[in-house]
Amino acid sequence: MTEREKMIAGSVYDPSDDELIRLRQNAHRLSKEYNDCFETDEKREKILAELIPNKGKNVYLQGPVQFDYGCFTEIGENSYANFNFTCLDCAPVKIGCNVFMGPNVSLLTPMHPFRFQERNIYKREDGVYTDREYAKPITIGDNCWLAGNVTVCGGVTIGSGSVIGAGSVVTRDIPSGVLAAGNPCRVIREITEEDRLK
Numbered sequence: 723m724t725e726r727e728k729m730i731a732g733s734v735y736d737p738s739d740d741e742l743i744r745l746r747q748n749a750h751r752l753s754k755e756y757n758d759c760f761e762t763d764e765k766r767e768k769i770l771a772e773l774i775p776n777k778g779k780n781v782y783l784q785g786p787v788q789f790d791y792g793c794f795t796e797i798g799e800n801s802y803a804n805f806n807f808t809c810l811d812c813a814p815v816k817i818g819c820n821v822f823m824g825p826n827v828s829l830l831t832p833m834h835p836f837r838f839q840e841r842n843i844y845k846r847e848d849g850v851y852t853d854r855e856y857a858k859p860i861t862i863g864d865n866c867w868l869a870g871n872v873t874v875c876g877g878v879t880i881g882s883g884s885v886i887g888a889g890s891v892v893t894r895d896i897p898s899g900v901l902a903a904g905n906p907c908r909v910i911r912e913i914t915e916e917d918r919l920k
């Protein structure tokens with residue numbers, strides 16, 4: 723298995739692998755190029771299509787954005803992210819259609835070992851310093867709204883149509899059609915007809 727295959731499968735991998743470094747640097751360069759363009763610059767759309775090849779129509783990312791790989795993220799049509807969207811897509815990140823994300827939303831798939839003996843950097847046989855990482859996927863269903871400053875941890879699935887309140891840290895799966903909030907994020911109530919705009 724290549725380090726890339728191990729990473730996507732959720733196994734422990736070496737982030738100092740040449741292919742992974744190349745993919746990351748490409749995504750970091752494209753993120754910077756995107757962020758360096760003003761929002762009306764026509765170049766932005768072309769850069770975004772290269773950064774996130776698996777994105778649907780009419781996706782709007784306000785920027786600045788920061789992707790670790792970009793190519794492991796899928797974004798469905800009409801989805802939107804406000805300022806400072808961070809997506810560390812070391813495992814697959816799947817964002818559905820019509821998803822709204824407020825400012826400073828972070829989707830964090832990477833994991834480091836809990837024991838420092840395994841987490842700390844070490845010297846490989848070829849003299850390169852590296853560490854051991856693994857990653858857990860994130861799935862956000864269609865029609866969700868993640869308010870400002872929401873952090874989604876790896877391994878989490880948010881069901882379609884749910885709203886995640888500002889500042890939440892989502893550590894466990896959230897079902898469909900609910901308002902959930904807090905740290906750790908918990909279901910507060912179902913979203914019902916009562917929520918219809920008056």
Ligand SMILES: CC(=O)SCCNC(=O)CCNC(=O)[C@H](O)C(C)(C)COP(=O)(O)OP(=O)(O)OC[C@H]1O[C@@H](n2cnc3c(N)ncnc32)[C@H](O)[C@@H]1OP(=O)(O)O
Nearest residue numbers: 804822823824825869870885886887888889901903904910
């Ligand atoms: C896509 C974009 O660009 S978004 C633009 C930026 N806007 C935002 O980020 C929106 C900020 N607001 C929020 O996130 C709010 O949490 C909302 C709108 C999602 C929900 O807020 P409310 O209308 O207060 O929900 P609701 O009245 O149903 O709250 C029910 C309970 O949950 C609590 N609650 C609501 N939101 C939160 C939260 N973010 N964190 C913790 N608890 C919360 C309420 O205090 C209330 O508790 P109580 O019954 O003890 O009083």
